[in-house]
Amino acid sequence: MNAPAYNFAYLDEQTKRMIRRAIMKAIAIPGYQVPFASREMPMPYGWGTGGVQVTAAILGPNDILKVIDQGSDDTTNAVSIRKFFAKTAGVRTTTDTHEATVIQTRHRIPEASLGEHQVLVYQVPIPEPLRFLEPRETETRRMHALAEYGLMHVKLYEDIARHGHIATTYAYPVKVDGRYVMDPSPTPKFDNPKMNDCAALQLFGAGREKRIYAIPPYTKVVSLDFDDHPFERYRHDASCELCGAADSFLDEVIMDDSGSRMFVCSDTDYCETRRAAGPALDSQQSEGAHG
Amino acid sequence: MIGAGDEQPLLVAERLSKRYGRQIGCRDVSFSLYEGEVMAIVGESGSGKTTLLQLLSSQMEPGAGRVLYRMRDGVTRDMAKLSEAERRFLFRTDWGYVHQDAAQGLRMGVSAGANVGERLMAVGWRHYGRIRHSATTWLDRVEIDRDRIDDTPRTYSGGMRQRLQIARNLVTQPRLVFMDEPTGGLDVSVQARLLDLLRGLVADLGLSAVVVTHDLAVARLLSHRIVVMKGGDVIESGLTDQVLDDPREAYTQLLVSSILPP
Numbered sequence: 001m002n003a004p005a006y007n008f009a010y011l012d013e014q015t016k017r018m019i020r021r022a023i024m025k026a027i028a029i030p031g032y033q034v035p036f037a038s039r040e041m042p043m044p045y046g047w048g049t050g051g052v053q054v055t056a057a058i059l060g061p062n063d064i065l066k067v068i069d070q071g072s073d074d075t076t077n078a079v080s081i082r083k084f085f086a087k088t089a090g091v092r093t094t095t096d097t098h099e100a101t102v103i104q105t106r107h108r109i110p111e112a113s114l115g116e117h118q119v120l121v122y123q124v125p126i127p128e129p130l131r132f133l134e135p136r137e138t139e140t141r142r143m144h145a146l147a148e149y150g151l152m153h154v155k156l157y158e159d160i161a162r163h164g165h166i167a168t169t170y171a172y173p174v175k176v177d178g179r180y181v182m183d184p185s186p187t188p189k190f191d192n193p194k195m196n197d198c199a200a201l202q203l204f205g206a207g208r209e210k211r212i213y214a215i216p217p218y219t220k221v222v223s224l225d226f227d228d229h230p231f232e233r234y235r236h237d238a239s240c241e242l243c244g245a246a247d248s249f250l251d252e253v254i255m256d257d258s259g260s261r262m263f264v265c266s267d268t269d270y271c272e273t274r275r276a277a278g279p280a281l282d283s284q285q286s287e288g289a290h291g
Numbered sequence: 292m293i294g295a296g297d298e299q300p301l302l303v304a305e306r307l308s309k310r311y312g313r314q315i316g317c318r319d320v321s322f323s324l325y326e327g328e329v330m331a332i333v334g335e336s337g338s339g340k341t342t343l344l345q346l347l348s349s350q351m352e353p354g355a356g357r358v359l360y361r362m363r364d365g366v367t368r369d370m371a372k373l374s375e376a377e378r379r380f381l382f383r384t385d386w387g388y389v390h391q392d393a394a395q396g397l398r399m400g401v402s403a404g405a406n407v408g409e410r411l412m413a414v415g416w417r418h419y420g421r422i423r424h425s426a427t428t429w430l431d432r433v434e435i436d437r438d439r440i441d442d443t444p445r446t447y448s449g450g451m452r453q454r455l456q457i458a459r460n461l462v463t464q465p466r467l468v469f470m471d472e473p474t475g476g477l478d479v480s481v482q483a484r485l486l487d488l489l490r491g492l493v494a495d496l497g498l499s500a501v502v503v504t505h506d507l508a509v510a511r512l513l514s515h516r517i518v519v520m521k522g523g524d525v526i527e528s529g530l531t532d533q534v535l536d537d538p539r540e541a542y543t544q545l546l547v548s549s550i551l552p553p
Contacts, residue, residue: 133398146376150383150413154398157405157412160419161441226419 009056009089015039019057019212023203026214031176032144033127038210042084047077048106049207051123052084055104058119058203059085064092066100071108071249071266078106097269107170109191111248111270114200116217122185124206127213129173129183149181152224160229169234175222176215184221190233190249195221238263243274299361301326301467301499307346307356315523316342320356322518322528326466329493329500331514331531333507333546339523340503341471347501348388348469349378363466383410387460387468391475393452396459397444403430403455404440410463429458433488450481454488461492470502474509486512507550511535519543 007013015037022036041049059065065085069077073095081104082093094100097112104121114120130140133151143151152173159167172189176182184195185204195202195215202215215221225231239246241262248270250263265271300323309316317339324330332340345351347358349370358370363385370378382388390396397406407426408416416422427437433454444452453473460468473489474482490513493500504510510517510531517534519527519542527540538544 133401142375146379148379148413150409153412153417154401154405154409157408157419157422158401161402161404161423225417227417228420 006088008061009059009085009091010041011039011053011056015053016057019053022212023054023057023214026203026212027201027216029180030216030219031180031182031213033211033213035210036212038207041207043080045208046125048081048104048123050205050209050212051104051106051121051207052081052205053207054121054203054205054212055081055085055102056089058121059089059091059102061089061091063101064094064099066094066097066103066269067105068103068108068110068267068269069106071110071251072268074268095269096273097267107186107188108249108266109187109194111245111265111267112273113194114198116199118200120198120200120202122187122202122204124183124185124204124211125208126171127183127204127206127209127211129171129181144180147179149175149224152181153226156224156226156229160226166225166229166231172231173224175224177219177221181224182213182215188234188249189223189231190235192221192223192231193233197221236263240265240271243271245271245274299365299367300324301328301361302347302501303359303367304343304347305357305359307343307353307358309342309346309351309354315339316354317346317520317523320518320525322525324467324499324501326499327497328516329498329502329514330516330518331510332501332503332518332520333505333510334520335505335546338520340505340520342523343520344469344471344501344503348382348386349373360467383413384463385465385467387465389453389456389460389468389470389473391472393444393449393456396456397452399445400443402441402443403435403447406444406455406459407462410459414463425462426458429462430455432492433458434484448481450477450485453477453485457489457492461496461498464496466499468498468500470500472504472506473502474504474506482509489513507535507546519546 018037022034026034039053041052043049067078067082069075072078085091086093097110101117102119106123128140130143130151133155134140156166170186170188171183172192174182174184174192184192197218199217201217204213223231236250238250240248240250242264245265248265248267251266252261252263254261302324304320304322307320308318320343332343334340346353359367360370361367404423404426407429408422411422411425427440430437430440435451435454444455474485502513514531517531518525521542527534527543535547538547
């Protein structure tokens with residue numbers, strides 16, 4: 001009994017091949033949800049079982065892994081997944097966005113621009129963008145097949161009718177490569193423009209729903225909107241109180257029970273890099289900012 | 292009422308038959324429907340009315356026979372030979388389908404405006420202001436207060452739901468509308484108002500319609516022609532007033548005589 005306790009990166013090689021085949025297909029058909037035989041992972045559904053399987057399938061011994069959760073490198077989910085792969089694959093881990101070759105993320109895209117050598121792996125809870133309007137899977141599949149996406153605009157119409165503007169702030173639907181409408185996972189819509197023409201490969205894994213989809217590098221990704229209500233990024237009208245960034249996505253942190261609060265970068269690596277670089281050089285005015 | 296110059300029928304049924312195992316759904320039904328014409332299919336429960344409507348609207352495949360439809364480009368095509376994409380496109384542009392239960396034909400979770408606008412968005416409208424304007428116009432036409440545009444149909448009464456369903460179907464200006472018991476389950480005064488509305492819309496828009504009903508009064512008010520079904524067969528057909536005033540078949544006579552005198 002000299003067999004190692006785990007195969008490299010936890011999953012057995014047959015499972016990885018199956019997942020890689022699904023990934024290849026997903027890359028070949030940008031935005032299309034490829035079913036795959038999702039495995040049980042040693043973590044509960046909703047904690048990134050889909051993302052972890054995709055990461056496990058693409059990870060090599062020389063990869064450097066970064067894991068973020070809501071932009072942060074040091075929340076529970078990020079720390080435990082990073083440790084998981086450090087233990088089962090022995091790969092190097094990092095918090096530095098530039099250094100990482102594989103970045104698994106929950107709900108954010110890093111502020112630093114990504115390069116061709118990088119893969120971004122998203123954890124996806126509900127891959128079907130049409131689900132809340134059309135509960136039948138048979139019907140949503142047919143709608144994708146026939147590119148019948150009028151229903152997606154019904155949702156946006158409802159937003160405007162109720163709130164006066166498109167109030168969807170996360171999981172904002174996008175059209176990939178002019179064909180498939182896709183749920184970009186619950187990232188804030190602030191991040192949507194970063195998906196467009198991105199140099200890195202973007203992979204999406206939904207463990208519970210057993211779907212993998214992808215955006216190949218340099219693919220056109222358009223956020224859906226109306227002619228008279230165009231897509232707008234949203235960020236708090238403030239600067240990060242730690243690093244002074246005026247162009248990053250901000251988290252609102254409640255400081256006490258008397259209502260005081262502060263805004264800080266949601267991307268911790270971005271914030272730390274800026275602070276290490278020196279005292280707040282007020283960064284250039286952000287393009288998409290509005291209150 | 293038959294549109295002059297349109298010699299080609301809009302919808303043709305050729306020897307349509309459907310069996311459910313040993314049960315007969317409908318047998319050997321043939322007719323032509325012309326533009327601007329309203330045809331009623333009457334008969335008792337289980338006579339094959341709804342089966343026939345589903346065959347005509349391509350929601351069910353016929354066991355034998357075929358349905359032909361003249362498309363907007365003037366070419367008459369066999370419905371069974373259309374691709375699914377073409378059929379679905381036809382269904383949300385050139386056709387309408389009014390269900391007896393409005394909840395089946397509406398999206399109950401979204402506002403009335405979105406219900407009416409859905410077809411427009413499906414055919415590529417991407418201007419919120421115009422979609423909303425169109426929805427408002429249609430709510431006016433079906434006599435729904437425009438203040439209710441942002442309410443969901445859940446908050447609507449039965450009659451309002453039915454009128455909303457009609458608006459939702461007519462917004463893309465279809466040429467053919469299928470109606471399955473459009474006044475079923477509504478009280479008499481609401482029925483009368485709905486019939487009045489339908490009659491006006493059909494006349495204004497030059498719609499063709501196939502209306503399934505067990506209510507001869509509905510058939511008399513709405514339709515130009517009538518088809519009487521019994522046990523899956525068409526037993527009598529002709530002009531509505533002719534059939535209702537001078538029924539030939541014993542069963543039709545029975546149907547007509549079963550109406551309570553006013």
